[in-house]
Amino acid sequence: MNISITINGKLVTHDIEPRISLSHFLREHLDLTGTHIGCDTSGCGACTVTLDGQAVKSCTVLAVQADGSEVTTIEGMAQGDQMHPIQEAFREHHGLQCGFCTPGMVMTAADILKNNPNPTEEEIRHGLEGNFCRCTGYHNIVKSIQHAAEQMKA
Amino acid sequence: MGTFIGKPIKRREDARFLKGAGRYTDDIKLPKMTQSAFVRSPYAHAKIVRIDTTNARNMAGVVAIYTAEDGCGEYGVPCGWQVNFKNGETMREPKHPLLAKDKIRHLGEAVAIVIAETLEQARDAAEMVEVDYEPLPAVTDPQKAMDSGAPLVHDEWPDNAAFDWCIGNDRAEVEAALASAHHVTEMEYRNQRLAPNAIEPRSYIADYDVNAGKWTLYTSTQNPHLIRLLLCAFVLGIPEHKVRVLSYDVGGGFGSKIYHYTEEALLTWVSKEIGRPVKWTSDRSEAFLTDAHGRDHVVKSKMGFDKDGKIVAHLTDEYCALGAYLSTFAPAVPTYLHGTLFQGVYTTPLIHLNVTAPFTHTVAVDAYRGAGRPEATYLLERIISKAAKEMNMDPAEIRFKNFIPPFDGVNEPGYQTQVALQYDSGNYEAVLKRGLEMLGYEEFRKEQEEARRNGKLLGVGISTYIEGCGIAPSAVVGSLGARAGLYEVGAVRVQPTGKVSVFTGTHSHGQGHETVFAQFVADKLGIDMADVEIEHGDTDQVAFGMGTYGSRSLAVGGSAIIKSVEKVLEKGAKIAAHKLEAAEEDLEYAEGKWTVKGTDKSVSFGDVSLTAYVPHDYPEGLEPGLDFSSFYDPTNFTYPFGTHIAVVEVDSDTGKVHLKRFLACDDVGNVMNPMIVDGQIQGGVVQGVGQALLEEVVYDEVGQMLSGSYMEYAMPRADDVPMIETDRTVTPCPHNPLGVKGAGEAGAIGSTPAVVNAVVDALSHLGVTDIQMPLTPQRVWKAMHA
Numbered sequence: 001m002n003i004s005i006t007i008n009g010k011l012v013t014h015d016i017e018p019r020i021s022l023s024h025f026l027r028e029h030l031d032l033t034g035t036h037i038g039c040d041t042s043g044c045g046a047c048t049v050t051l052d053g054q055a056v057k058s059c060t061v062l063a064v065q066a067d068g069s070e071v072t073t074i075e076g077m078a079q080g081d082q083m084h085p086i087q088e089a090f091r092e093h094h095g096l097q098c099g100f101c102t103p104g105m106v107m108t109a110a111d112i113l114k115n116n117p118n119p120t121e122e123e124i125r126h127g128l129e130g131n132f133c134r135c136t137g138y139h140n141i142v143k144s145i146q147h148a149a150e151q152m153k154a
Numbered sequence: 155m156g157t158f159i160g161k162p163i164k165r166r167e168d169a170r171f172l173k174g175a176g177r178y179t180d181d182i183k184l185p186k187m188t189q190s191a192f193v194r195s196p197y198a199h200a201k202i203v204r205i206d207t208t209n210a211r212n213m214a215g216v217v218a219i220y221t222a223e224d225g226c227g228e229y230g231v232p233c234g235w236q237v238n239f240k241n242g243e244t245m246r247e248p249k250h251p252l253l254a255k256d257k258i259r260h261l262g263e264a265v266a267i268v269i270a271e272t273l274e275q276a277r278d279a280a281e282m283v284e285v286d287y288e289p290l291p292a293v294t295d296p297q298k299a300m301d302s303g304a305p306l307v308h309d310e311w312p313d314n315a316a317f318d319w320c321i322g323n324d325r326a327e328v329e330a331a332l333a334s335a336h337h338v339t340e341m342e343y344r345n346q347r348l349a350p351n352a353i354e355p356r357s358y359i360a361d362y363d364v365n366a367g368k369w370t371l372y373t374s375t376q377n378p379h380l381i382r383l384l385l386c387a388f389v390l391g392i393p394e395h396k397v398r399v400l401s402y403d404v405g406g407g408f409g410s411k412i413y414h415y416t417e418e419a420l421l422t423w424v425s426k427e428i429g430r431p432v433k434w435t436s437d438r439s440e441a442f443l444t445d446a447h448g449r450d451h452v453v454k455s456k457m458g459f460d461k462d463g464k465i466v467a468h469l470t471d472e473y474c475a476l477g478a479y480l481s482t483f484a485p486a487v488p489t490y491l492h493g494t495l496f497q498g499v500y501t502t503p504l505i506h507l508n509v510t511a512p513f514t515h516t517v518a519v520d521a522y523r524g525a526g527r528p529e530a531t532y533l534l535e536r537i538i539s540k541a542a543k544e545m546n547m548d549p550a551e552i553r554f555k556n557f558i559p560p561f562d563g564v565n566e567p568g569y570q571t572q573v574a575l576q577y578d579s580g581n582y583e584a585v586l587k588r589g590l591e592m593l594g595y596e597e598f599r600k601e602q603e604e605a606r607r608n609g610k611l612l613g614v615g616i617s618t619y620i621e622g623c624g625i626a627p628s629a630v631v632g633s634l635g636a637r638a639g640l641y642e643v644g645a646v647r648v649q650p651t652g653k654v655s656v657f658t659g660t661h662s663h664g665q666g667h668e669t670v671f672a673q674f675v676a677d678k679l680g681i682d683m684a685d686v687e688i689e690h691g692d693t694d695q696v697a698f699g700m701g702t703y704g705s706r707s708l709a710v711g712g713s714a715i716i717k718s719v720e721k722v723l724e725k726g727a728k729i730a731a732h733k734l735e736a737a738e739e740d741l742e743y744a745e746g747k748w749t750v751k752g753t754d755k756s757v758s759f760g761d762v763s764l765t766a767y768v769p770h771d772y773p774e775g776l777e778p779g780l781d782f783s784s785f786y787d788p789t790n791f792t793y794p795f796g797t798h799i800a801v802v803e804v805d806s807d808t809g810k811v812h813l814k815r816f817l818a819c820d821d822v823g824n825v826m827n828p829m830i831v832d833g834q835i836q837g838g839v840v841q842g843v844g845q846a847l848l849e850e851v852v853y854d855e856v857g858q859m860l861s862g863s864y865m866e867y868a869m870p871r872a873d874d875v876p877m878i879e880t881d882r883t884v885t886p887c888p889h890n891p892l893g894v895k896g897a898g899e900a901g902a903i904g905s906t907p908a909v910v911n912a913v914v915d916a917l918s919h920l921g922v923t924d925i926q927m928p929l930t931p932q933r934v935w936k937a938m939h940a
Binding site: 017019020024027028031032033034035036037038039040041043044046073074075077078083087090091092094096097098099100101102103106121122124125126128129130131132133134135136137138139140141142 | 164165167168169170171172173174175176178180181183273274351352353354355403404405406408437438439663664665666829830832833834836837838839840841863864865869870871872873875877878901
């Protein structure tokens with residue numbers, strides 16, 4: 001099937017098999033390997049991207065379902081060398097260790113803050129419950145998002 | 155503290171990870187690369203009657219299909235540690251074939267590999283491979299595996315034991331002391347099987363270069379050199395100097411990426427057969443079935459006390475599952491990494507542990523964060539808290555009563571345990587005191603009483619752990635059965651411009667070596683951190699390396715780098731003396747320059763570096779260059795310790811445990827980067843909380859896995875845990891140059907019993923004395939209503 005998706009602000013047109021997931025399409029066909037695949041059941045959240053402004057797990061969205069949509073991946077967050085405030089906050093607060101869950105965490109954090117610019121710790125934790133991190137114990141991820149919220153208000 | 159040492163320097167690895175520009179194995183694409191998929195057994199134990207690949211071979215895009223008949227890796231995957239039976243009989247060591255031949259011994263064992271142009275084509279064709287199995291009865295429980303008449307995992311032996319083992323004092327002596335003890339506390343439970351679940355699934359690419367006759371293996375491993383050695387010398391019999399193993403970014407390991415897996419070797423073999431690169435990346439279902447698991451001990455234990463609450467003896471018998479085949483470190487985990495910690499932080503005079511380690515129709519068990527030490531700590535910290543309750547003592551008081559007194563390992567000697575080890579340095583009272591202060595323990599007890607009066611179930615649990623990191627020296631571990639040394643390699647290459655490349659045989663998969671190692675190298679050389687680059691994960695760049703596990707990277711790998719730094723400075727001083735026309739002994743080195751003492755005559759590190767490579771005016775007889783590689787073999791393990799305290803509230807209607815607070819006061823020796831140490835502790839704590847409350851791999855009676863996805867295997871999510879409150883004391887390690895002990899596993903070792911102790915404490919007035927992990931709401935509710 002032919003699909004057209006605007007990915008990180010660029011229109012991409014591709015002929016792909018209907019069974020290909022969005023995550024697989026991003027990684028294998030567009031070499032956007034920042035979107036990671038950690039499970040088969042939308043359980044881990046490593047593949048989180050935004051689809052028309054909503055955070056989705058790209059392993060359980062078919063690429064053809066994203067036809068005509070706008071997708072932002074982790075590669076679309078920084079402006080050149082200028083990292084997004086959420087990315088900066090993760091660096092500042094050691095919100096990552098092995099880095100594998102990180103793209104999904106950043107994209108989810110963006111979604112949390114878009115819907116709620118002043119989240120409480122509880123709201124942040126609730127917002128992150130679809131994303132596994134096995135390294136950090138979430139402590140510094142939560143702190144990073146709290147810090148990002150402050151920075152983005154300023 | 156130096157300019158960089160001891161500071162919370164932000165990590166240099168973060169930018170690439172945050173931008174999605176990490177280089178994990180599955181991110182790599184090579185020209186002409188093929189994809190692969192495995193055909194795996196749906197049974198835990200079965201005869202393979204027939205494999206027919208005819209239809210699969212005709213599928214679109216298929217390049218090749220291989221089964222055991224094709225003769226891949228005939229020697230099988232070896233085990234890295236030998237533990238013989240108590241009677242001297244050699245450990246039973248089955249051949250672990252790359253693809254199953256004739257018989258299946260665990261669910262998910264690979265029967266065939268399909269290579270195709272695309273992943274979809276490989277998976278489609280794998281589904282068309284026809285395999286007829288004759289299912290057989292299976293045994294997955296380590297105790298049942300030793301029952302007479304239990305299904306045999308390997309037919310060549312009369313029972314399922316791989317070995318048995320014991321450590322400590324004479325059993326009869328321990329039994330006698332228990333018989334005459336004032337009080338004996340008993341426990342029987344299972345330290346349940348866990349799946350490590352690094353979020354990056356295992357991934358490999360093998361690339362055989364036909365013209366050069368060389369292989370490159372990209373692999374998500376914690377120990378690239380070890381993989382190369384095992385692969386070349388044991389599995390495939392290919393020349394080691396023609397194999398390069400690369401592990402760039404690895405998305406977590408937790409022990410599960412130590413094991414040299416069959417897929418790594420098979421892909422390496424396949425790549426030569428097809429003359430093209432081949433990739434395989436596990437999916438999560440395969441990961442649950444084939445990644446090495448952790449724990450799985452069935453435990454029966456007795457601890458005896460005198461009337462004052464002093465421990466007089468400790469006797470434990472365990473059945474420890476090994477799985478169908480022996481993983482790289484499997485035999486070491488329930489023995490030398492476990493029994494040697496049975497002293498804990500207590501003066502127990504008599505200890506005996508007996509271990510029976512059987513094969514089971516399950517995937518192999520291997521090291522998982524803490525590897526043997528969490529199992530030991532769980533037992534000690536639960537049983538001492540249980541004893542306190544039985545003897546009407548406070549759990550803190552009974553610990554203070556039994557602590558080994560403080561010793562620094564310099565002025566006071568190390569502490570010789572009853573179970574073979576000599577602790578390096580420790581101050582166990584100090585961490586418990588601090589932990590209790592952090593909580594406000596006495597006020598909490600009042601709050602708890604008040605809460606109980608109001609029908610609330612509030613509890614506090616204490617755990618005072620010790621662990622052994624950086625296991626060594628090589629001669630000792632060799633005498634205990636290790637088939638490898640446990641030293642580390644660190645190389646320092648000073649470039650002509652004074653920029654420094656450091657090569658380590660350890661591997662960073664989240665620990666932040668690129669930052670931390672640069673911190674101490676820059677400080678020791680008195681140069682800017684930006685002038686130091688850390689390289690790891692490439693067997694072509696450093697002589698050898700044992701990799702990263704057992705919290706060894708800084709204590710062992712860091713020490714090897716320090717040795718090379720010292721050699722650089724020693725040679726640099728000769729060059730500097732020549733340039734300054736002074737005697738070497740008249741020079742001092744500080745802030746990146748050699749100065750003639752008492753003068754302002756100096757020469758910088760950069761000048762000396764350049765001179766070493768442009769040796770026109772140079773000391774006679776001195777070799778040019780500033781490039782050193784060192785092997786460091788420690789004289790002892792290191793022994794971090796700490797106190798972990800959990801505060802929980804149990805929902806009286808549902809039995810759900812709410813972890814309200816978690817406090818950790820750890821002592822990991824000197825700290826290079828407090829931000830990273832705290833991060834390691836916080837992450838480890840939450841993994842330990844996972845074992846206490848949520849996680850368990852469950853196999854049913856026939857060896858099917860009931861917990862094979864994230865729908866069934868519960869791991870801690872952000873809303874399951876609070877902020878982790880950390881503090882530390884510092885008792886330097888007396889035997890390594892940085893005085894460091896290791897921080898990677900401490901969190902996971904200390905936290906599990908603290909949480910379970912807290913839940914039991916919350917319910918103690920209801921008569922609850924123990925609950926089997928994980929403490930699911932159902933189990934807690936049942937315990938409350940028993």
